[in-house]
Amino acid sequence: MVLCLFIFPVTGAADVATVHGAVYDWETFKLLENTIVEVNSTPPQSQLAKYGLYSFDLPIGIYLLKASYYKNGELVSYREETLNITDNGDYLLDILLLPAYPKGNLNQSDLPEIPTLIKEEDLIQNENYKSTIFLIVSGSLLIAGAIVFLILKKKQSSHSAHLETSLYVTDHSGPENAIDDEVSLPQDLQQVIDIIKADGGKITQRDLRRKLSYSEAKVSLMVSDLENRGIIEKIKKGRGNIIVLKQRNHQNI
Known part of the structure; x- marks a missing residue:
């Protein structure tokens, strides 16, 4: 991962550029000391970045820069960067090393999870679809509730009328309520x-x-x-x- 890349005015010999920078640890973002930095120039160049700093003089061309960090004889972190030197000058290239996995031991779970890309138009359509479904369901529930309420009210009215009729007949029947002007x-x-x-x-x-x-x-x-x-x-x-x-x-x- 390239953190920064700048081109400065020419200060050296013609058609020769100076590439330099710092090497950082991916966990702490601190300078990573004793890192081996190599470039496939002619002849190839290699140096130990004792304090996490490196520098190469390279003619115009395309190169592969490799940075490796070992601990107890085992490769711990590694990074490759392609360099395209188009003119002479001063190039600053900082490198952030990443964990080095043994060949063939890289599992799918070791890779970062990449979220599925969803188009904004699809997201809007999905939200509109959800809103429409919500309105339909809400409307259906309201209609069903109103129908149930009317049915219950009608039954209650019918029951009340029947009960009231029975009570009226009971209260107004008998000889004391006979039709008589007296x-x-x-x-x-x-x-x-x-x-x-x-x-x-x-x-x-x-x-x-x-x-x-x-x-x-x-x-x-x-x-x-x-x-x-x-x-x-x-x-x-x-x-x-x-x-x-x-x-x-x-x-x-």
């Missing part, structure tokens, strides 16, 4: 009569429902009950009903 009506039915009388003897079922605190199911039951008792008359008009208090009951109740 017998007073239950309190809730009397409340309906009072509202109809206050509106001049007739009212729409929708308005009656608004003035009562009962559910729509119970209001329908009370209207039907009063109709069966002969106290009111229910007249169909459009999509609703008009509740009319019969004249004979208008005066007596």
Whole structure:
């Protein structure tokens, strides 16, 4: 690995360049003493960089520079650099040595992991795809939740209406609630009569429902009950009903 390479003005003989630099350890980035530096010039040159510094005088040409560091007779780190000397001058070439692996013992795991190159366009498309899927899933969940909520609400309303009908029939059945002008009506039915009388003897079922605190199911039951008792008359008009208090009951109740 070349750390720096500079060319300075000519200071030596014609067509001869000076190549010099420092050798560094790959772990500590410190000068690596007693490194052997070689170059395949004619004749070949070799020197011991005792303090981690080397220097060669080379004519114009292309050369292979080798740096080797041994410890206890074993090659520990090594590096090769190609030199292209195009003119005379002063060249500075610093070298960072790398670990030297015995030939044939280099495993795939010894090499640094190289991340897969992903194009920016593919990444954007992938993010857009994820966003679309997220929106579709979220929308589907919301729709499914709304459907379940409506079904449960409908079942609950149906159950409440059934329970309210059963309670109403129980509360308003028996001899004490028989149809008789002499017998007073239950309190809730009397409340309906009072509202109809206050509106001049007739009212729409929708308005009656608004003035009562009962559910729509119970209001329908009370209207039907009063109709069966002969106290009111229910007249169909459009999509609703008009509740009319019969004249004979208008005066007596």
